[in-house]
Amino acid sequence: MRNIKEKRGITLIALAVTIVVILILAGVTIDVVFSENGIINKAKEAANSMNNAVANDQAELNDLLEELNEIMNSEWNNNIEIPNPEPPEEEGTPIGDLVDDGTIKIGDYVAYTPTGEVSYPVNGTYSGTGSDQVINKENLNWRVLDVTDEGKVRLISATPTAAQVTLQGANGYNNAVYLLDELCNTLYKGENATAKSLKIEDIQDKMNLSVWDYNNATNYGSTASPYKKEYPLIFAQEKNQIVNGSKGNLGLSEQTSIVKGTATANSITVQWTNWSNSMSEFNYLNSVYFELYNKISTNSFWLSSRCHNASSSVGFYIRYIDQINISSKNLFGSDGYESSGTYNIRPVVSLESNVEIDTSVAGRDGTSPDKAWVIK
Numbered sequence: 001m002r003n004i005k006e007k008r009g010i011t012l013i014a015l016a017v018t019i020v021v022i023l024i025l026a027g028v029t030i031d032v033v034f035s036e037n038g039i040i041n042k043a044k045e046a047a048n049s050m051n052n053a054v055a056n057d058q059a060e061l062n063d064l065l066e067e068l069n070e071i072m073n074s075e076w077n078n079n080i081e082i083p084n085p086e087p088p089e090e091e092g093t094p095i096g097d098l099v100d101d102g103t104i105k106i107g108d109y110v111a112y113t114p115t116g117e118v119s120y121p122v123n124g125t126y127s128g129t130g131s132d133q134v135i136n137k138e139n140l141n142w143r144v145l146d147v148t149d150e151g152k153v154r155l156i157s158a159t160p161t162a163a164q165v166t167l168q169g170a171n172g173y174n175n176a177v178y179l180l181d182e183l184c185n186t187l188y189k190g191e192n193a194t195a196k197s198l199k200i201e202d203i204q205d206k207m208n209l210s211v212w213d214y215n216n217a218t219n220y221g222s223t224a225s226p227y228k229k230e231y232p233l234i235f236a237q238e239k240n241q242i243v244n245g246s247k248g249n250l251g252l253s254e255q256t257s258i259v260k261g262t263a264t265a266n267s268i269t270v271q272w273t274n275w276s277n278s279m280s281e282f283n284y285l286n287s288v289y290f291e292l293y294n295k296i297s298t299n300s301f302w303l304s305s306r307c308h309n310a311s312s313s314v315g316f317y318i319r320y321i322d323q324i325n326i327s328s329k330n331l332f333g334s335d336g337y338e339s340s341g342t343y344n345i346r347p348v349v350s351l352e353s354n355v356e357i358d359t360s361v362a363g364r365d366g367t368s369p370d371k372a373w374v375i376k
Helices: 012-034 039-072 095-100 169-188 200-204 233-237 288-293
Strands: 109-111 119-122 133-136 142-147 153-157 164-168 193-197 230-232 262-264 268-271 301-310 314-322 325-333 340-344 347-351
Touching: 095 142, 095 153, 109 142, 119 169, 133 164, 133 169, 164 169, 164 325, 169 193, 169 230, 169 233, 169 301, 169 314, 169 325, 169 340, 169 347, 193 301, 200 301, 230 233, 230 314, 233 262, 268 301, 301 340, 314 340, 325 340
Parallel strands: none
Antiparallel strands: 119 133, 142 153, 153 347, 164 340, 193 347, 230 262, 301 314, 314 325
16 A cells, blocks of 8 residues: 655644734734834933933033133122242251351351340449439440350440449449349340340450469459458358358359448458459450450440459459450448449340351351341
């Protein structure tokens, strides 16, 4: 028998069902894509919203820029002053360092301006004259004197003052140191600076004792017990002087308060502290001190230092310098002697170690008043 193969195919029913399914799916897709709420319309709406937001942002930005332009161009803005930044202040160099390294030398001029009072009244009772004296501040030039152990740089007036102070008798001796120091400080102190009168120790400390030693001067350091025993009251406070068995401890160039009057001792032992000498440049360790102390003026000036000599009576002296001569003025004697002296003043200023010199100022080398070093 012949084998007859069975032929198979898609039936019309299956085909119809497939077509119906495709049509349904096509309808759904068309509705999702093209309907009013379809993907395309939603995409268009999103694009429009984005464009509107960008436009709104741009409009707000334009408004803000317009307001800024109006502010920048307004009259108020045109009147604003924008300060120029100040250049940093140049630092000075401490004067002590400049002296130590030799940039500033002993004797150099320094442009120092005192800020003290314009005048000082010297009480006539304290000075022993009985008449008040008014001493006015003067416009002085200043020179470097030395550097102290504490690092302070001291200046001395280039010349004595024109003004003179008169001291007389026991009270002149009692208060010479206080009055001269107080006068100098009142008139010639400054910012970061104090002042006092030149003293005998300032001379002795600069002397070349191998040339001439004041310790070997006639009678210096010897003692005597005079039989005339009236004394200015400050004498009983002085170092190495013995009154009625009591020894004082006050230095001969020291005094912190006013003392008035005299007394008569039962016993008195006096150490001779007076010396005098005619000086030359060889008497100093540095010859510039002969120029500073002895060659600067024909005017004699006080030193705020006491001294004495003694034999049968005691002489109470205040020291002074008369050109090349270191000398002293006898104001009172234990025998009742009384005298007066009238001399100029020699202020000395002590600058704190942090006082600075402006080394940037051109043409300043300290060799003359017009080339004086400038304090910042």
